[in-house]
Amino acid sequence: MGIATVAVFSEADAGALHTRMADQSVCIGGAAAKDSYLNVDAVLDACRSTGANAIHPGYGFLSENSDLCRRCKTEGVVFIGPGEEVLYQMGDKLSARRVARKSGLPVMPGTEEPVSDDEAIAKAWELGFPMMVKAAAGGGGIGIHVVHSMAELEPIIERTRKTAQAAFADSSLFYERYLEGASHIEVQLIADQYGNVLHLHERDCSIQRRNQKLIEETPASAKLPGDVREQIGRLARQLGREVGYTNAGTVEFLVTPDGHFYFLEMNPRLQVEHGVSELLTGRDIVELQLQCAAGTRFTMRQSDIVANGHAIEARVYPEDPDTCLPRVGVVTGLGLPAG
Numbered sequence: 661m662g663i664a665t666v667a668v669f670s671e672a673d674a675g676a677l678h679t680r681m682a683d684q685s686v687c688i689g690g691a692a693a694k695d696s697y698l699n700v701d702a703v704l705d706a707c708r709s710t711g712a713n714a715i716h717p718g719y720g721f722l723s724e725n726s727d728l729c730r731r732c733k734t735e736g737v738v739f740i741g742p743g744e745e746v747l748y749q750m751g752d753k754l755s756a757r758r759v760a761r762k763s764g765l766p767v768m769p770g771t772e773e774p775v776s777d778d779e780a781i782a783k784a785w786e787l788g789f790p791m792m793v794k795a796a797a798g799g800g801g802i803g804i805h806v807v808h809s810m811a812e813l814e815p816i817i818e819r820t821r822k823t824a825q826a827a828f829a830d831s832s833l834f835y836e837r838y839l840e841g842a843s844h845i846e847v848q849l850i851a852d853q854y855g856n857v858l859h860l861h862e863r864d865c866s867i868q869r870r871n872q873k874l875i876e877e878t879p880a881s882a883k884l885p886g887d888v889r890e891q892i893g894r895l896a897r898q899l900g901r902e903v904g905y906t907n908a909g910t911v912e913f914l915v916t917p918d919g920h921f922y923f924l925e926m927n928p929r930l931q932v933e934h935g936v937s938e939l940l941t942g943r944d945i946v947e948l949q950l951q952c953a954a955g956t957r958f959t960m961r962q963s964d965i966v967a968n969g970h971a972i973e974a975r976v977y978p979e980d981p982d983t984c985l986p987r988v989g990v991v992t993g994l995g996l997p998a999g
Contacts, residue, residue, distance in 0.1 A: 661947060661950065663950070664683045664684075665681075665682040665683050665684075666682060666683065666684045666685065666686060666706065666707075666710045666712050667679045667681070667682035667684070667685040667686070668685070668686050668687075668688045668696075668697075668702075668703060668706050669685060669686070669687055669688070669696075670687070670688065670689055670690060670691050670692075670693075670695070670696035670697060671687060671689070671690050671691050671696075672690075672691035674687065684710055686706040686709065686710060688702040688703060688705070688706050689702050693721060697720075697721040697722070698721055698722060700722065700725070700727060700728050700731055703715065703722065703728070704731060704732075704735060704737070707735075707737055708735075712737070713736075713737060713738060714737060714738035714739075714740055714950075714953060715728075715732060715737055715738070715739055715740060716740040716946075716949070716950075717739070717740065717741055717929065718929075718930065719929055719930045719931055719932055719934075720800075723741070723929040723930070724747055724751045724799065724927075724928055724929055725747070726744045726745075726747040726748045726751065729741065729742075729743065729744040729747055730744045738953050738954075739953075740907065740949050740950065740952075740953040741907050741908075741928065741929060741949075741953075742905055742906050742907050742909060742928045743904070743906065745904075746903055746904065746905055746906075746928055747928050749903060750903065750909075750925075750926040750928045751797070751928060752796055752797060753794060753795075753796050753797070753798065753834065753925055754772065754773065754774065754796050754832075754834055756925055756926050757770070757772070757923070758772065759899070759902070759903055760899055760923040760926075761923075762902070763895075763898055763899045763902040763903070764895070764898060765895050765898070765899055765923040766920075766921065766922050766923060767922060767923045768836050768837050768839075768914065768922040768923070768924065769787065769836070769837040770787065770791075770792075770834060770835050770836035770837060771783055771787070771834045771835045771836075773834070774796055774832040774833060774834055775817075775833050775834055775835060777817070780813065780814070780817055781810070781813065783835060784807070784810065784813055784835065785810075787835050787837060788837075789807060789808055789809055789810070790806055790807065790808045790838040790840070791806075791807055791835050791836065791837055791838050792804060792805065792806055792807070792835065792836045792837070792838050793805045793807055793813075793816050793817060793820050793833055793835060794820075794833065794834055794835075794836055795820060795823065795824035795827070795828060795830070795831075795832070795833060796824075796830065796832035796833060796834055797824065797828040797829075797830040797832065798824060798827075798828060799828075799927075800872075801868070801870065801871030801872045801873075802823060802824075802827050802828075802871075803820055803823050803824040803827060803828070803833075804820075804871050805819070805820055806838050807838075817833065820833055821833060839914055839916060839922075841916070841917055842914040842915060842916050842917075843864060843866045843880070843883045843914070843915045843916075843917075844864070844865045844866045844868070844873075844912065844913075844914060844924070845862050845863070845864055845865075845866075845880050845883065845884065845892065845912070845913050845914075845915050845921070846862060846863050846865060846910045846911065846912040846913070846927075846931075847859050847861070847862045847863075847892055847893055847896035847910065847911045847912075847913070848860040848861065848862070848863065848908070848910055848931075848934065848937045848945070849896055849897065849900050849905065849908065849909045849910065849911060850907070850908050850943075850945065850948050850949075850952070851900050851905045851906050851907060851909075851952065852906065852951075852952050852956065852957055852958045853906050853952065853955055853957075854957050854958075855901065856957070856958045857897045857900035857901050857905060858897070858958065858960070858961075858962050858965060859893045859896055859897055859962070859965070860937045860938075860940070860941045860943060860945070860965055861878060861879055861893070861937065861940060861941065861965070861967050862878065862879060862880050862884070862889065862892065862893065863876050863877065863878045863880065863933060863936060863937060864876070864877050864878070864880035864882075864883055865933065866883070872975075873932075873933065873975065874974065874975055874977075875972065875973070875974055875975075876933035876936055876972070876973045877936060877970065877971065877972040877973070878936045878937055878940045878967075878970070878971055879940065879967050879970065883915060884915065884919075885919055888915065888919050888921060891921070892911075892913050892915075892921055895911075895923075896911035897962075899911055899923075899926065905928075906952060907949055907952045907953065908929070908930050908934070908945055908948065908949050908952075909926060909927060909928045909929065910926065910927040910931050911923070911926050912924040912925050912926065912927065930945065930946065930949065932975075933973050934946075935971075935973060936971035936972065936973045937971075939969070939971035940967050940968060940969060940970070940971050941965055941966065941967065941968070942968065943965065976991075
């Protein structure tokens, strides 16, 4: 697109691939995320010192941070993502559930407000088991636990609160019904600044370990009857229009084997697995993000976004195969499936 780029990096990532691909690179702090990638002041300082006029927040760290979005607006820098209010609404899972219900989406049964320790037992009996205990500010599969009985509840609540406080600086929890055997299906949205909300079809992210996605594929034709596929795409766009969504985002659903589906959450950012949707549709999602942020109006319609073929992404985890503990090393052999 002819746009010059600046890569930011922590001291631990000096010389990383992205720093070598960019036109410029700037160190923004120490190895700890709080000193670099989570440091809003450091990111904005890098922006000022290089004369950058837009920030792409990626898909981790500050990507859903409404404070960064607000600070960008104050400083005249374009935040390549949705607006501050949308980030605030959809970044909190309880708020997102309320917005989705108001927009006409079926929402998983659960508590509508944060659950306090005093009411934890009563609310659990009210919802029934099995259920999920979830961090309201959670993301990336962190702060989620399945509870099968009352005996498990108290220690899981304590553990989840500690995890949520450490990871998100917010210990608020809520309950949600747990569906055995449901598929995790997400719809990729892209929206310009003029109310045009489109989807780039859906992805199946059901193969997970410890709530972390391992395999993502598109389309999810094996899991979704045609009418359900059409419905979730339509409802995802409907939610996007209702909240005034702009830029790239993902609406996530749980789909039961008999075809019932429920809104799970919205990720108001680019996701790691966006590449499979690009392969399926031939559309570069990051290029579309930049166009949206620049105020370009879509000329394409939903009928122009055609699914062609099939794409699968597999994530590689560097772990000891016996203990499943992290073990970083060099990839010495790679065999790609060739049919």
